[in-house]
Amino acid sequence: MSEDAAWHFDELHPDAYRMLVEGVPAILYIDRPDQLSTNLYTSPQIESLLGYSVEEWMADPELWKEAIHPDDRDRVLLANEESNRNAERYVDEYRIITKDGRTVWIRDEAAPVRGPDGTLLYWRGVMLDVTERMEVEEKLRWSLDVLRQTLQQRRELARRLQNAQESERQRIAADLHDDPIQAMSAVDMRLQMLAEYPDSVTPEAIAGIESEVRAAIERLRSMLFELRPAALDREGLVPALRVYLERRAKASDWVVEVVDGMTQEPDPDMRALLYRIAQEAVANAAKHAKASRVQVEALSAGDGVTLRVRDDGRGFVPDLDTAPAPGHLGLSTIVERAELAGGWARILSSPGEGTTVECWLPLDVATGDPALGA
Structure with missing residues (x-):
C-alpha cells in the first residue's frame, strides 16, 4: 500500500x-x-x-x-x-x-x-x-480413556487365552498319557510276552489285544473330535454341531435340537470360533445347569452368523468378571473373543429361567461389525 x-x-x-x-x-x-x-x-x-x-x-x-x-x-x-x-x-x-x-x-x-x-x-x-473446543477435548479425553481400557482388556484377554491354551495343552498331554499311551504301553508289554513265549499265543490273547487297541483308537478319536471334528471342515458348522450335540446327549441324557438357518458358511476361522463358543456353552450347561433340554440355533444374519445356545437349566445371575475354569474359555472370554473377531456375544440368564448364550460373528474377518442384537 x-x-x-x-x-x-x-x-x-x-x-x-x-x-x-x-x-x-x-x-x-x-x-x-x-x-x-x-x-x-x-x-x-x-x-x-x-x-x-x-x-x-x-x-x-x-x-x-x-x-x-x-x-x-x-x-x-x-x-x-x-x-x-x-x-x-x-x-x-x-x-x-x-x-x-x-x-x-x-x-x-x-x-x-x-x-x-x-x-x-x-x-x-x-x-x-471456547465451549466447542473444550467439548471436543473432553470427547478426545473420553476416547483416549476408552482406548486405554480397551487395550488393557485386550492384554488381559491375551493373557487369559494364553493360560487357557496352555491348560488345554496340559490336559491333552495328561489325557494322552493316562489313557491311550498307558493302554498302548500295556499292549506293547503283552506283545513282548507273546514274542518271548510263542506257545502262549492263543486266539483269546490276540482278541484281548485287539480289544485294547480298538478301545485306545476310539478314545483317540474322541479326543480328536473334541479338538476339531472332521465334520467341521468336511460338512460345515451345523453338521458338526449336530454330531457334537448327539454325543453330549448320550452322556447327559438330554433332549437336544439343532436349528439350521444357515445359507452361507463362514470362513474356517470363524466357523471354528462359532463351534468353540457353542461347545463351551454346552459344556457349561452340562457342568452347571442341570438341564434336560438344549437347543442350538445357527442362523445366517446379514454378513455373518447368529448362534444361540439355550438350555432349560437352573440359570444364574451372569457375572462376566468371574474367572474361567482352567482349560475353558469361560463365559466372559466368549464375549471378549467374539468382540475381538469383529462380532458380539451376550449371556442371558436368571435363576430358574435357564441360560441363553447368543453371539454374532462375521462370515470373515473383513466383514463389518453390526449393532448388538441386530
Whole structure:
C-alpha cells in the first residue's frame, strides 16, 4: 500500500473504533484492579454470549463472581487476586453460567495497563467462548480413556487365552498319557510276552489285544473330535454341531435340537470360533445347569452368523468378571473373543429361567461389525 493511500490506525474516527470493538466475536472489557474487578467497560457482545445486557453486567459488581461455575469459582477468584497483587498478565479458562442457565467455557485473558509512573491503572481484557473446543477435548479425553481400557482388556484377554491354551495343552498331554499311551504301553508289554513265549499265543490273547487297541483308537478319536471334528471342515458348522450335540446327549441324557438357518458358511476361522463358543456353552450347561433340554440355533444374519445356545437349566445371575475354569474359555472370554473377531456375544440368564448364550460373528474377518442384537 502506498503512503498516500495508507491510513493510520490512531486516526480512526471514534465510530470506527466502536465498529471494530463491537465486531469482534468476543467480549472486550476494562476492569479496575480491585478485589471485585469492578467493571469500567464491557462490549455489547456479552448479551449474545452470556445473555446479560451491558447495563446488567456493569450495575452489579458481584455478577461476574456469581456467574462463575461453583466448581471453578474458588480457583478463578484466587488466580484473579494473585494477578491483581502481582500485576501480571492474567490467563484462565473456566465455566460461566449464562443468564438462561447454560454452561459455557470462557477463555479469559487480561493485560495490565500502567500509568507513566508504573502504577497499575486498569485491566484490558477479552473473553472468548471456547465451549466447542473444550467439548471436543473432553470427547478426545473420553476416547483416549476408552482406548486405554480397551487395550488393557485386550492384554488381559491375551493373557487369559494364553493360560487357557496352555491348560488345554496340559490336559491333552495328561489325557494322552493316562489313557491311550498307558493302554498302548500295556499292549506293547503283552506283545513282548507273546514274542518271548510263542506257545502262549492263543486266539483269546490276540482278541484281548485287539480289544485294547480298538478301545485306545476310539478314545483317540474322541479326543480328536473334541479338538476339531472332521465334520467341521468336511460338512460345515451345523453338521458338526449336530454330531457334537448327539454325543453330549448320550452322556447327559438330554433332549437336544439343532436349528439350521444357515445359507452361507463362514470362513474356517470363524466357523471354528462359532463351534468353540457353542461347545463351551454346552459344556457349561452340562457342568452347571442341570438341564434336560438344549437347543442350538445357527442362523445366517446379514454378513455373518447368529448362534444361540439355550438350555432349560437352573440359570444364574451372569457375572462376566468371574474367572474361567482352567482349560475353558469361560463365559466372559466368549464375549471378549467374539468382540475381538469383529462380532458380539451376550449371556442371558436368571435363576430358574435357564441360560441363553447368543453371539454374532462375521462370515470373515473383513466383514463389518453390526449393532448388538441386530
